[in-house]
Amino acid sequence: MGTTQLEPVQEPKYWHLKTVLSEALDSDFAVGEILPNERELAARFGVARATLRQALEQLELEGRLQRRRGVGTTVAPPRVGVAVSTAQRDWNGEVADQAWQPVDCVTGEVPTAVRSLLGFREEPGTGPVYVIRRTRVSNGQPVAAELLYVPASSVPDLSAIDAPAGPARARSVLRELHRVNLKGQDRSVELGSARADDAKELDRLPGAPVLVVTTRYLGVAGTAAVSVATYRADTCRLTFGDSGAVEIRHERQEQRRAS
Amino acid sequence: MGTTQLEPVQEPKYWHLKTVLSEALDSDFAVGEILPNERELAARFGVARATLRQALEQLELEGRLQRRRGVGTTVAPPRVGVAVSTAQRDWNGEVADQAWQPVDCVTGEVPTAVRSLLGFREEPGTGPVYVIRRTRVSNGQPVAAELLYVPASSVPDLSAIDAPAGPARARSVLRELHRVNLKGQDRSVELGSARADDAKELDRLPGAPVLVVTTRYLGVAGTAAVSVATYRADTCRLTFGDSGAVEIRHERQEQRRAS
DNA sequence: AAGTGGTCTAGACCACTAG
DNA sequence: TAGTGGTCTAGACCACTTT
Numbered sequence: 001m002g003t004t005q006l007e008p009v010q011e012p013k014y015w016h017l018k019t020v021l022s023e024a025l026d027s028d029f030a031v032g033e034i035l036p037n038e039r040e041l042a043a044r045f046g047v048a049r050a051t052l053r054q055a056l057e058q059l060e061l062e063g064r065l066q067r068r069r070g071v072g073t074t075v076a077p078p079r080v081g082v083a084v085s086t087a088q089r090d091w092n093g094e095v096a097d098q099a100w101q102p103v104d105c106v107t108g109e110v111p112t113a114v115r116s117l118l119g120f121r122e123e124p125g126t127g128p129v130y131v132i133r134r135t136r137v138s139n140g141q142p143v144a145a146e147l148l149y150v151p152a153s154s155v156p157d158l159s160a161i162d163a164p165a166g167p168a169r170a171r172s173v174l175r176e177l178h179r180v181n182l183k184g185q186d187r188s189v190e191l192g193s194a195r196a197d198d199a200k201e202l203d204r205l206p207g208a209p210v211l212v213v214t215t216r217y218l219g220v221a222g223t224a225a226v227s228v229a230t231y232r233a234d235t236c237r238l239t240f241g242d243s244g245a246v247e248i249r250h251e252r253q254e255q256r257r258a259s
Numbered sequence: 260m261g262t263t264q265l266e267p268v269q270e271p272k273y274w275h276l277k278t279v280l281s282e283a284l285d286s287d288f289a290v291g292e293i294l295p296n297e298r299e300l301a302a303r304f305g306v307a308r309a310t311l312r313q314a315l316e317q318l319e320l321e322g323r324l325q326r327r328r329g330v331g332t333t334v335a336p337p338r339v340g341v342a343v344s345t346a347q348r349d350w351n352g353e354v355a356d357q358a359w360q361p362v363d364c365v366t367g368e369v370p371t372a373v374r375s376l377l378g379f380r381e382e383p384g385t386g387p388v389y390v391i392r393r394t395r396v397s398n399g400q401p402v403a404a405e406l407l408y409v410p411a412s413s414v415p416d417l418s419a420i421d422a423p424a425g426p427a428r429a430r431s432v433l434r435e436l437h438r439v440n441l442k443g444q445d446r447s448v449e450l451g452s453a454r455a456d457d458a459k460e461l462d463r464l465p466g467a468p469v470l471v472v473t474t475r476y477l478g479v480a481g482t483a484a485v486s487v488a489t490y491r492a493d494t495c496r497l498t499f500g501d502s503g504a505v506e507i508r509h510e511r512q513e514q515r516r517a518s
Numbered sequence: 519a520a521g522t523g524g525t526c527t528a529g530a531c532c533a534c535t536a537g
Numbered sequence: 538t539a540g541t542g543g544t545c546t547a548g549a550c551c552a553c554t555t556t
Contacts, residue, residue: 010551012525015465037541048527053542058452058466069542070535079449187499189448190338191468191492193317205543206274207317209450209468233450240446240499269533271544296522307546312523328523329554464524 013047014054020045021055025064025075035065035073061209063234069205079237080138084187084213100146103133105170107152114149117216117226128152132170135201136229143236145201146229150177154224177217177225186216189238198230209233272306273313279304280314284323284334294324294332320468322493328464338496339397343446343472359405362392364429366411373408376475376485387411391429394460395488402495404460405488409436413483436476436484445475448497457489468492 042052136144155176192212210230217225301311395403414435451471469489476484
């Protein structure tokens, strides 16, 4: 129809920029390499810094980049596969490199959402609940922070209430919970943003994107415990193996170039 | 109450703003209600529009808000629980309201990442691969778009190559794939951003946050098929039930106020 | 045509890290 | 102290939906 339309559909600059940068990462950069700083990149592409940052944010969300204040922007390694086991053996065993580390154990308040998962009815008395904090490390990097809520009624044969709050008490509660046979578990995964305390544990800024894994552990008499684990969404790929771990080889090439 | 004084804290403005808005959503707004527009909200809180938008983006990421260009910002309903079944019956059955809908089926190219999951070795000939597009709907809203890669060698008894590309062919490939007994499946979940085609299917803008579920279906002779499904991260909560669906009652209150 | 959210700019200052 | 990414501003225009 006569004249040739150059760009019939206007692609946003930051989107196009993201594509260009993504291809550059594939071809010209190696994992761990430091990118030019944002001001220079913005100037190089002829856009405002805010626009450039919009593209970098996307790439960081996809796990391609890692940005650290005061340091710079580096090319991120492929995401770590983190097993979210379906079996029950995750209470103790598990791959040594990715085990949960008990951090603390107090008897504290329970969020409303968790209360209903535990089967608690209304406001009035519901008995004490152990709140265990655990962290998970992979390749030396923290990948997840967890709050595990265990009603004292789920571990009746435990006399650790008087033990000092801390990792030791956390371990004894976990051991006792492990004794009561668990019938199964329900699990859900959703996107969230890191609360201040989790962010600190994960070495990220508050609001960083996380994958929230909520697990309900079922005992003989209903829900025995509820776990809310937040995984770093930028560095983690959660794996649910019915028969081994999924291994994804990304299509990225790691080439030369040092500049 | 017109303007809310932001405390002189070290906390970033947008973060504090997000908290304030979140509490306001809990107490003063009902699901589906329309918020004041961004320019007015920004003025009301005494911040720049960009700062206000940073807070809104966070809340949208957490599934609390829904923003539509040309329309406005509304209070989002609680996330839909979408079952990512562990069993094999998801090929056909499944909850009627959340079933997959075949859209198309062509024989096309396979991304590098999927190639390695399928066990393909190097560049040269690997035989044709069916690429099936499916979508998933829940409560009338599209929640997921999937690309299912089925090597023709996985469905040898199929003579549908000559059938016209389309939903009909997709169904016959799925039926045939269902016939070969599947031994199990590996699955992984990670955060991503919607590609242009997926975004269109999901009624979102390109780059919208999605949960990417990669599934490897194992047959008697290795990987029989690979599925890459992208779920809307803002509206979906993926559930993995070992014994029924997880039901989360969010701590939000739906109160009065109509304005 | 009016009103909404989405994109983009060109600055400024702050918080953090490292030499 | 110099350099980085993180936050924030006050505008402008664009794409889209509804009236």
